Amino acid sequence: MTGEFDLSNLDRQPFDEGFLGGPVYRLLDPSPDATLLRSLEEWAVAEAAVLVIARVDETKAGVFSDTGFRLVERLITYQRDLNHPAPGPSEPVRMAKETDIDGCAEIAQHAFSHDRYHADPMTKHVAADIKAAWTRNDLAGRADTCFVAERDQVVAGFNLCLLRDEVAVIDLIATAPNAQRRGVGRDLVRAALRHYIGRATTMRVGTQASNEASLALYESEGFQMVSRQSTFHLSAKAISR
Amino acid sequence: MSKPLKVGVIGLGVGEQHAISYNEIEGVEVVALCDIDPGQLTEVADRQGISSRHTDYKAITENPDIDIVSICSYDDHHVEQAISAFENGKHVMVEKPVALNRGDAERLLRAQQDSGKFITSNLILRHSARFKELKGWIDAGDFGDIVAMEGDYIHQILWKLTEGWRGKMDFYCVTYGGGIHLIDLMRWLIGQEVVEVTGMGNQILTAGTQYKYPDTIINLLRFDGGAIAKNMSILGPQRTQLHALNVYGTKKTFVNDTPNAKLFDGDDAANEHVVTTPYPGIRKGDLLPGFIDAIREGREPLVGARDIFRVMDICFAAWESVQSGRTVKVNYQI
Numbered sequence: 001m002t003g004e005f006d007l008s009n010l011d012r013q014p015f016d017e018g019f020l021g022g023p024v025y026r027l028l029d030p031s032p033d034a035t036l037l038r039s040l041e042e043w044a045v046a047e048a049a050v051l052v053i054a055r056v057d058e059t060k061a062g063v064f065s066d067t068g069f070r071l072v073e074r075l076i077t078y079q080r081d082l083n084h085p086a087p088g089p090s091e092p093v094r095m096a097k098e099t100d101i102d103g104c105a106e107i108a109q110h111a112f113s114h115d116r117y118h119a120d121p122m123t124k125h126v127a128a129d130i131k132a133a134w135t136r137n138d139l140a141g142r143a144d145t146c147f148v149a150e151r152d153q154v155v156a157g158f159n160l161c162l163l164r165d166e167v168a169v170i171d172l173i174a175t176a177p178n179a180q181r182r183g184v185g186r187d188l189v190r191a192a193l194r195h196y197i198g199r200a201t202t203m204r205v206g207t208q209a210s211n212e213a214s215l216a217l218y219e220s221e222g223f224q225m226v227s228r229q230s231t232f233h234l235s236a237k238a239i240s241r
Numbered sequence: 242m243s244k245p246l247k248v249g250v251i252g253l254g255v256g257e258q259h260a261i262s263y264n265e266i267e268g269v270e271v272v273a274l275c276d277i278d279p280g281q282l283t284e285v286a287d288r289q290g291i292s293s294r295h296t297d298y299k300a301i302t303e304n305p306d307i308d309i310v311s312i313c314s315y316d317d318h319h320v321e322q323a324i325s326a327f328e329n330g331k332h333v334m335v336e337k338p339v340a341l342n343r344g345d346a347e348r349l350l351r352a353q354q355d356s357g358k359f360i361t362s363n364l365i366l367r368h369s370a371r372f373k374e375l376k377g378w379i380d381a382g383d384f385g386d387i388v389a390m391e392g393d394y395i396h397q398i399l400w401k402l403t404e405g406w407r408g409k410m411d412f413y414c415v416t417y418g419g420g421i422h423l424i425d426l427m428r429w430l431i432g433q434e435v436v437e438v439t440g441m442g443n444q445i446l447t448a449g450t451q452y453k454y455p456d457t458i459i460n461l462l463r464f465d466g467g468a469i470a471k472n473m474s475i476l477g478p479q480r481t482q483l484h485a486l487n488v489y490g491t492k493k494t495f496v497n498d499t500p501n502a503k504l505f506d507g508d509d510a511a512n513e514h515v516v517t518t519p520y521p522g523i524r525k526g527d528l529l530p531g532f533i534d535a536i537r538e539g540r541e542p543l544v545g546a547r548d549i550f551r552v553m554d555i556c557f558a559a560w561e562s563v564q565s566g567r568t569v570k571v572n573y574q575i
Contacts, residue, residue, distance in 0.1 A: 066370045066519030070524070121288075125288040238261075239523075240363075240365050
């Protein structure tokens with residue numbers, strides 16, 4: 001063993017491991033210092049970790065510069081109080097059914113491009129499959145409520161929401177590539193806001209700073225930015241010794 | 242925007258990181274991959290989405306559409322592949338060591354010089370933010386004259402010798418694979434040339450294994466400006482990995498460690514200062530953007546032919562000394 005690391009600082013990621021074929025960990029320390037990152041790098045190399053994920057507040061991201069970690073995402077979290085009304089969707093949005101699962105998974109295969117899996121050359125080959133499986137899991141019961149919008153009688157988008165201690169979280173939301181710019185995303189957000197008013201106190205959603213269409217949508221629907229975080233990936237294979 | 246540059250990568254262990262780094266540079270595209278292991282070839286090419294896949298390196302080096310070849314194969318394949326690439330007019334990045342003996346190095350240098358194309362190698366410590374800062378201080382005269390240095394490659398990777406491909410090659414030298422980084426770093430930091438080397442090695446850590454050469458080597462180097470240095474390669478230390486570097490000048494002393502280095506400007510406790518600049522902080526493909534810039538601008542890269550072959554000549558002299566038990570003058574071919 002060349003590296004030592006306090007394992008209580010790491011959380012295994014079995015879902016990711018299923019796709020990446022090796023050990024995947026998430027760093028739990030929200031503000032690691034250089035010493036910790038250094039020992040984590042050494043440990044990750046010794047353990048041949050396929051992936052180590054770290055997410056920190058943007059103001060604390062500087063400590064990652066000049067490390068083996070790669071910046072893969074600037075995550076912006078928005079929040080909206082649910083104590084005031086929201087306008088309704090322009091076209092009907094319905095709850096998802098079991099028969100929607102394949103169609104939604106197909107959309108998930110193609111709709112995402114800004115996320116950390118797509119941004120990392122060591123994970124991008126499985127990024128579409130990860131998003132599709134995630135979508136299936138949410139629709140199969142992980143999510144609290146699943147909304148589906150149609151255009152021309154075909155599923156054009158979905159919004160899968162979790163409920164955590166009176167906070168409704170938009171876990172995954174996507175519009176089919178061929179249905180974009182037709183108000184599908186906005187309808188799905190508004191439907192969720194209407195549904196959760198009275199059921200939760202706030203709605204929260206995370207999106208990437210690079211996803212400008214998404215930022216504009218949330219801001220125009222009354223969401224306010226509550227945090228800016230940076231996500232980093234470390235792959236043992238990428239570190240030079 | 243200059244013409245897009247097309248890259249082929251041979252050897253997909255570290256080569257995958259080369260491919261990733263090239264693809265992140267605007268106007269550069271990795272168009273073909275090669276590995277002798279079809280399984281590794283498929284896995285990496287699928288992951289990186291590259292369709293042109295080969296098990297014969299000549300499909301890369303002789304491809305007229307390719308401008309740059311990265312050679313990340315086993316060390317004993319570097320020379321023939323790099324020569325083929327130069328003969329076909331490519332710029333070449335070769336993993337270190339570029340060659341395993343003087344004759345091969347001379348043939349490679351000749352091929353490179355005849356081609357008029359650039360060569361670089363992954364002598365990557367120069368890219369570490371902490372060592373760049375140190376070079377800035379030395380160049381500015383803050384250290385005064387450099388008296389002595391110690392630059393050691395301390396890394397527990399014995400399995401690479403006992404189980405990996407290095408141990409299966411006809412010859413391997415830990416100075417060529419490990420200590421070389423610190424030899425390059427020290428030469429670059431102080432801007433002096435090594436004139437003679439004395440080396441000693443032993444084989445205690447890997448005794449009784451398939452590996453048949455010294456696993457630990459210490460070299461002493463004398464520079465033309467008067468500085469002297471020690472360079473150790475130890476691949477089985479009972480400690481965490483470190484590129485140990487101590488630089489003793491007439492005015493200041495630098496001592497590398499993790500996470501922080503120390504800077505001294507005297508012998509009192511108050512003369513000790515902490516250097517927090519990140520170290521090592523380098524990924525495997527970090528020299529490639531600079532190599533691309535150099536190609537586009539028609540100038541020598543940060544690590545160029547003179548650096549690469551001079552450092553190899555020091556390594557050859559060091560190994561000759563280990564074998565002969567005598568001090569060896571370095572004979573530079575460039």
